Amino acid sequence: MKIRTGFVSNSSSSSFCIFGVCKDEEKIIEKLKKKGVSEEDLSDGIMEYAWEGEIHGDPTPEKLEKVKDNYFYKAGLSVKQVMGESYYTYIGVPWKEIKNDETGKQFQERITVSLRDLLEDPELQPSTCEEAWRDG
Amino acid sequence: MKIRRGFVSNSSTTSFSIYGHYFGENEEVIENIIKEKELDTRIEKEDDLIDPYEILNQNKKFTNAQLIIEYSPWGYFVGRSWHTIKDDETGKEFKETTEKVMTDLFGDEMIFEHHEQGYNDNF
Numbered sequence: 001m002k003i004r005t006g007f008v009s010n011s012s013s014s015s016f017c018i019f020g021v022c023k024d025e026e027k028i029i030e031k032l033k034k035k036g037v038s039e040e041d042l043s044d045g046i047m048e049y050a051w052e053g054e055i056h057g058d059p060t061p062e063k064l065e066k067v068k069d070n071y072f073y074k075a076g077l078s079v080k081q082v083m084g085e086s087y088y089t090y091i092g093v094p095w096k097e098i099k100n101d102e103t104g105k106q107f108q109e110r111i112t113v114s115l116r117d118l119l120e121d122p123e124l125q126p127s128t129c130e131e132a133w134r135d136g
Numbered sequence: 137m138k139i140r141r142g143f144v145s146n147s148s149t150t151s152f153s154i155y156g157h158y159f160g161e162n163e164e165v166i167e168n169i170i171k172e173k174e175l176d177t178r179i180e181k182e183d184d185l186i187d188p189y190e191i192l193n194q195n196k197k198f199t200n201a202q203l204i205i206e207y208s209p210w211g212y213f214v215g216r217s218w219h220t221i222k223d224d225e226t227g228k229e230f231k232e233t234t235e236k237v238m239t240d241l242f243g244d245e246m247i248f249e250h251h252e253q254g255y256n257d258n259f
Contacts, residue, residue, distance in 0.1 A: 015254030132151030
């Protein structure tokens with residue numbers, strides 16, 4: 001007999017599925033600074049860990065908020081930041097945004113070119129990144 | 137100063153991102169379709185209970201089309217994961233083939249759209 005584990009119905013969770021890369025936020029900031037981003041351009045917002053209504057751990061700077069429009073969205077890329085055991089920054093495009101006249105290969109190539117250009121890394125190899133996390 | 141709520145690191149979560157149909161919270165809807173359309177192709181049945189997840193995952197037409205069934209706190213979702221788009225398949229072809237095979241299997245009373253869910257599956 002098959003037994004399937006259930007789930008907590010009143011939990012609040014978020015998820016995404018993109019074709020892109022996961023990078024350390026500080027390394028992304030280094031690249032952006034080479035492109036002209038200054039400390040003043042970076043956000044002073046903070047990220048707090050929340051679990052069952054209580055704040056845990058130390059707040060973490062969330063610096064990329066103010067530069068998202070000019071550097072990521074302009075290049076056709078989305079940014080997702082997830083707090084897990086450490087702070088993960090995903091850059092790419094959700095698979096659901098593939099165009100009607102675009103093949104899977106063309107979609108991957110388009111994002112690979114944008115990411116390599118933005119992060120100045122010709123060897124960068126994006127892949128499908130799927131994450132889910134509890135945020136409530 | 138902007139403060140955004142963060143995430144829980146020690147929770148167990150499941151997620152899916154598909155193009156397909158939401159069958160609703162009522163399990164009987166999909167169970168009745170499985171009966172009506174004779175989708176239970178299992179040779180050996182351990183009992184008479186209908187488990188849509190088990191039945192569809194043993195249906196060759198369902199699995200060959202790369203369809204998946206997800207049982208979430210909001211009910212059943214069926215569709216194809218976006219990241220299974222083939223190198224030579226366009227976004228339009230992906231949607232059309234998914235719609236065709238699902239209509240063949242489940243009938244034409246479906247609404248095809250993007251569904252993305254994450255949920256905690258940890259007791």
